[in-house]
Amino acid sequence: MPTPFPRIDISPYLTPSPALTPQHHLTARALSTACAHPGIFYLTHHNLPSSLTTRVLTLARTFFLSAPAAEKARIRRLDVGQGHGRGDGARGYQVVGDNVTEGRRDWHEAIDWYRPVRKGEPFECAGAGEGEGKWEGEDGVEGRDRKAPYALLKGVNAWPRYPEGFRAVYEEYVARMLELGTAVVRAMGVALGGGMEGVFVGSTGESAWVMRAIGYPALPEEEEEEGRVSCGAHSDYGCVTLLLDDGTKGALQAWVEGEEGEGRWVDVEPVEGALVVNIGDMMARWSGGLWKATRHRVVHRGSGYRVSVPFFFEPDWDARVPGRDGEGEVIYGEYLEEKVKGNF
Numbered sequence: 349m350p351t352p353f354p355r356i357d358i359s360p361y362l363t364p365s366p367a368l369t370p371q372h373h374l375t376a377r378a379l380s381t382a383c384a385h386p387g388i389f390y391l392t393h394h395n396l397p398s399s400l401t402t403r404v405l406t407l408a409r410t411f412f413l414s415a416p417a418a419e420k421a422r423i424r425r426l427d428v429g430q431g432h433g434r435g436d437g438a439r440g441y442q443v444v445g446d447n448v449t450e451g452r453r454d455w456h457e458a459i460d461w462y463r464p465v466r467k468g469e470p471f472e473c474a475g476a477g478e479g480e481g482k483w484e485g486e487d488g489v490e491g492r493d494r495k496a497p498y499a500l501l502k503g504v505n506a507w508p509r510y511p512e513g514f515r516a517v518y519e520e521y522v523a524r525m526l527e528l529g530t531a532v533v534r535a536m537g538v539a540l541g542g543g544m545e546g547v548f549v550g551s552t553g554e555s556a557w558v559m560r561a562i563g564y565p566a567l568p569e570e571e572e573e574e575g576r577v578s579c580g581a582h583s584d585y586g587c588v589t590l591l592l593d594d595g596t597k598g599a600l601q602a603w604v605e606g607e608e609g610e611g612r613w614v615d616v617e618p619v620e621g622a623l624v625v626n627i628g629d630m631m632a633r634w635s636g637g638l639w640k641a642t643r644h645r646v647v648h649r650g651s652g653y654r655v656s657v658p659f660f661f662e663p664d665w666d667a668r669v670p671g672r673d674g675e676g677e678v679i680y681g682e683y684l685e686e687k688v689k690g691n692f
């Protein structure tokens with residue numbers, strides 16, 4: 349069966365242009381349809397050099413499969429207060445089974461990074477410490493001006509020292525993804541109309557982005573019998589997810605609803621040179637429920653080791669996002685804190 353997921357060419361939004369052209373509108377219209385149903389699509393012509401995406405995936409694979417246990421332990425995610433205060437309950441490496449989705453342990457390992465919190469930012473305080481704790485693992489500017497103990501989500505990112513060059517490549521990738529994310533939300537704003545282009549660009553200029561490198565060993569049969577999957581069914585909570593995958597087939601699945609409202613899991617097969625994109629709960633709210641934060645999950649039964657790197661392009665920490673079903677608006681950073689506390 350052909351894949352039901354459309355391809356969206358984002359290139360018109362990547363070239364500076366003082367006014368919207370017919371090409372901009374073509375992309376916006378295609379996005380509008382795709383975001384309403386099935387809410388997940390392939391982003392093409394994104395202008396990311398394949399040399400960069402290949403390096404990103406290879407570095408993650410090498411880390412997961414061959415980093416010494418001590419290196420994985422050095423950057424392990426810690427609860428708030430742990431590790432002389434360097435834990436922020438969010439950033440760092442998680443072993444297989446550490447990540448929990450809807451109460452079940454996921455069958456993957458991962459490193460999570462969040463947008464750095466800069467000293468003096470309005471939301472920096474909220475419990476951030478002025479203590480003496482210094483995390484030995486921090487070797488970059490981020491950590492130097494902000495001392496542990498850290499509050500929830502307010503720590504410093506943990507970067508592998510092995511394989512060499514990891515951080516520089518990933519930071520280059522983050523910079524590219526911020527540009528791309530801005531282009532995508534701008535296109536989504538044009539698609540929604542009513543001034544939303546300005547709202548989206550204005551609410552994501554300091555995006556509280558999140559990035560994960562995920563390593564999926566094949567899911568053992570006995571784990572699946574226990575009801576475990578590689579990554580449990582969920583919708584993403586932010587704006588837009590830009591997913592880079594290593595081409596492994598039959599792993600990512602999306603919940604697609606038919607005309608009658610009946611749904612089923614459909615494989616989202618990798619498309620060479622394209623990113624898989626879905627919208628998150630914040631974007632669904634901004635669209636007034638017109639667009640869907642599609643549920644998805646990963647079931648990787650194959651024999652190989654799968655690697656993916658989702659980049660979550662999110663609203664600013666202090667962005668105000670409309671409520672759902674008459675609820676009041678939320679401040680995105682507060683919403684995120686609740687999500688992290690509740691283990692997503």
Ligand SMILES: O=C(O)CCC(=O)C(=O)O
Nearest residue numbers: 562579584600646656658
């Ligand atoms: O690995 C994937 O393909 C998807 C991961 C995912 O859905 C997530 O991290 O939110």
Ligand SMILES: [Fe+2]
Nearest residue numbers: 582583584644
């Ligand atoms: Fe997801």
